[in-house]
Amino acid sequence: MYRTFADTARQRPGAVLRLALWSAVGAAPTFVFGHAVARAVDGFLAGRPAAACGWLGVLLLAGVAGALAFRPLYAALAAIVEPFRDDLVERVVRGALARSLTGRPDTGAVARLTHQVEIARDSYAGLLMVARGFLFSTAGALLGLLTLAPAMLLFVLPPLLLALVLFAALLALLAARQRALLLGEERLAERTAAVAEGVRDAVACGGEERLRAEVGEVVDEQAALARSMARLGALRALILALGGWGPLLLVLAAAPWLVERGAGPGTVAGALTYVMHGLRPALNTLVQGVGGGGLRLAVALERIAESGPPPAPALPPALPPTPSPTPSPTQPPALSPAPSPALPPTRPPTADPIPGRPAVELCGVTFSYGPRARAVLKDLDLVVPEGDHLAVVGPSGIGKSTLAALVAGTAVPSAGRVLVHGRPPGDPRHRVLIPQQAYVFGGSLHDNLGYLAPGADSAAMARAVDAVGLAALVKRLGGLGGMMDPGALSAGEAQLVALARAFLSPAPLVVLDEATCHLDPAAEARVERAFAARPGTLVVIAHRISSALRARRVLVLDGSAAVSGGHEELLAGSPLYRDLVGHWRSEPAGGLGDPDGVDPVARTDLPVDPR
Numbered sequence: 360m361y362r363t364f365a366d367t368a369r370q371r372p373g374a375v376l377r378l379a380l381w382s383a384v385g386a387a388p389t390f391v392f393g394h395a396v397a398r399a400v401d402g403f404l405a406g407r408p409a410a411a412c413g414w415l416g417v418l419l420l421a422g423v424a425g426a427l428a429f430r431p432l433y434a435a436l437a438a439i440v441e442p443f444r445d446d447l448v449e450r451v452v453r454g455a456l457a458r459s460l461t462g463r464p465d466t467g468a469v470a471r472l473t474h475q476v477e478i479a480r481d482s483y484a485g486l487l488m489v490a491r492g493f494l495f496s497t498a499g500a501l502l503g504l505l506t507l508a509p510a511m512l513l514f515v516l517p518p519l520l521l522a523l524v525l526f527a528a529l530l531a532l533l534a535a536r537q538r539a540l541l542l543g544e545e546r547l548a549e550r551t552a553a554v555a556e557g558v559r560d561a562v563a564c565g566g567e568e569r570l571r572a573e574v575g576e577v578v579d580e581q582a583a584l585a586r587s588m589a590r591l592g593a594l595r596a597l598i599l600a601l602g603g604w605g606p607l608l609l610v611l612a613a614a615p616w617l618v619e620r621g622a623g624p625g626t627v628a629g630a631l632t633y634v635m636h637g638l639r640p641a642l643n644t645l646v647q648g649v650g651g652g653g654l655r656l657a658v659a660l661e662r663i664a665e666s667g668p669p670p671a672p673a674l675p676p677a678l679p680p681t682p683s684p685t686p687s688p689t690q691p692p693a694l695s696p697a698p699s700p701a702l703p704p705t706r707p708p709t710a711d712p713i714p715g716r717p718a719v720e721l722c723g724v725t726f727s728y729g730p731r732a733r734a735v736l737k738d739l740d741l742v743v744p745e746g747d748h749l750a751v752v753g754p755s756g757i758g759k760s761t762l763a764a765l766v767a768g769t770a771v772p773s774a775g776r777v778l779v780h781g782r783p784p785g786d787p788r789h790r791v792l793i794p795q796q797a798y799v800f801g802g803s804l805h806d807n808l809g810y811l812a813p814g815a816d817s818a819a820m821a822r823a824v825d826a827v828g829l830a831a832l833v834k835r836l837g838g839l840g841g842m843m844d845p846g847a848l849s850a851g852e853a854q855l856v857a858l859a860r861a862f863l864s865p866a867p868l869v870v871l872d873e874a875t876c877h878l879d880p881a882a883e884a885r886v887e888r889a890f891a892a893r894p895g896t897l898v899v900i901a902h903r904i905s906s907a908l909r910a911r912r913v914l915v916l917d918g919s920a921a922v923s924g925g926h927e928e929l930l931a932g933s934p935l936y937r938d939l940v941g942h943w944r945s946e947p948a949g950g951l952g953d954p955d956g957v958d959p960v961a962r963t964d965l966p967v968d969p970r
């Protein structure tokens with residue numbers, strides 16, 4: 360997957376040697392400091408200030424040499440770290456490209472993962488610096504002690520070694536805890552996102568308490584993990600105290616014993632310098648660096664490994680696109696109906712429509728958003744013959760969009776059966792659903808329009824553009840190849856793009872769920888007429904009553920009952936339809952006139968008169 364340090368040592372021994380060499384030069388001051396301090400102290404005490412100052416000069420020179428060694432040291436480090444980074448980047452890009460061939464391109468992957476690669480690179484470089492710094496500084500200090508006063512090692516080595524052993528044991532615990540913390544964070548994020556998305560359903564089912572308890576449990580687990588991580592952090596401080604201050608206290612306590620055995624004050628001062636300026640900072644950096652950056656590196660590498668190329672190469676999907684459980688630019692996210700049995704289908708059927716069967720058949724369909732929620736649709740029967748143009752009207756909240764979702768297969772009935780062209784709904788080759796919220800993506804207008812009809816030629820696109828009235832936007836963008844910024848489009852323009860896309864799609868059934876709500880009445884009329892003239896079946900969840908007037912048939916949803924028929928028929932037979940139309944008739948006319956005296960711009964979903 361990527362080069363380990365051992366691989367690099369084999370492949371680039373020169374770089375590793377250079378790193379070791381310059382690390383040795385960088386650590387030279389650690390070796391020289393103790394001796395220079397010892398000699399300088401002894402020199403001053405013996406009344407030889409010139410010699411003492413000379414040793415102080417040596418100390419200064421060693422410091423300068425150590426500082427100068429850092430420049431080539433970093434160059435040697437880069438020669439080791441950059442190939443490691445290249446390996447990671449290559450893996451990430453290969454993974455993203457391979458996934459894009461599966462038909463589910465993860466466009467955020469490269470940006471996201473290269474960020475993780477940078478974290479891994481920095482952590483790896485930091486870890487190498489820490490490890491080599493510890494090794495060379497400790498070696499320099501111990502060598503200095505050995506040459507200055509070997510007996511001192513008796514007091515320095517035992518606490519240092521004990522601290523290192525304890526730290527190694529703690530590191531394993533820290534890594535396990537850090538991983539658990541990270542996974543817990545992910546669990547918590549997933550849980551809260553799921554709760555936020557489904558809060559409407561949860562409230563509808565009276566499930567707030569249960570949700571609160573479930574989320575609370577994950578939060579408590581996470582808090583317990585964070586507390587235990589903090590306790591391990593305190594243990595780390597104890598280990599540092601043992602390995603850093605232990606040798607210092609022991610050397611101080613042993614000083615009289617050493618002096619009795621002939622060690623001068625300079626030797627004691629030199630030994631203390633080794634402990635204070637060599638061993639203690641080295642241990643400190645090791646514990647902090649490995650405990651922080653090392654764990655981060657391990658986690659980042661794990662995430663990158665997970666994002667690697669999929670096991671087997673996959674081919675692009677056949678066109679038209681196979682159904683995907685993720686929302687497409689014409690398919691709104693699936694509704695979240697009752698947990699069971701009303702789950703959205705994860706793999707819609709791909710069989711061809713059955714010739715001669717109606718475009719839509721609903722048989723005894725009941726749907727509710729939760730097991731204890733009131734049914735939105737109850738025992739609904741409906742047949743929409745092939746080639747029909749049906750408008751669905753009814754008061755706000757009566758279930759018009761729910762019906763559209765059931766027909767499109769993004770919601771599944773709690774009881775009853777829905778068929779589209781004789782097949783279970785949900786196959787994007789059989790139907791296209793345009794919701795109120797238009798899904799338009801950043802890219803060229805051509806790509807947006809061709810999303811559901813990849814083979815569409817420019818003549819077909821021009822026809823769709825003309826049919827829905829998109830020419831002004833095409834002109835503004837400089838042609839079909841013009842790039843679109845979805846954020847810069849007006850809501851009406853975005854709807855027109857989504858509508859033109861649906862117009863181009865080969866799907867024989869089009870469901871418009873208030874898909875023209877941001878258009879003015881004239882533009883809406885043009886769109887509906889265009890779709891009505893398009894071969895296939897049209898179902899319009901009406902936003903204005905004029906949609907009902909244009910349709911061949913109207914379905915009036917009325918909670919417990921639903922009636923359908925022509926406009927005149929319904930005026931005569933449906934009190935609710937009469938109420939709806941009467942309501943708008945009495946509204947001040949706001950747009951085009953109509954032969955029936957109905958204001959065609961009036962909304963169809965105003966609340967029913969509560970009489």
Ligand SMILES: Nc1ncnc2c1ncn2[C@@H]1O[C@H](COP(=O)(O)OP(=O)(O)OP(=O)(O)O)[C@@H](O)[C@H]1O
Pocket residue numbers: 559560563694695728735753754755756757758759760761762964
């Ligand atoms: N995801 C959901 N979770 C829970 N309840 C929902 C959900 N979606 C809709 N409802 C409820 O179901 C009922 C029917 O909603 P629907 O959107 O189908 O009605 P509508 O007739 O299309 O309304 P409008 O014309 O206002 O869009 C409403 O009471 C609504 O609050």
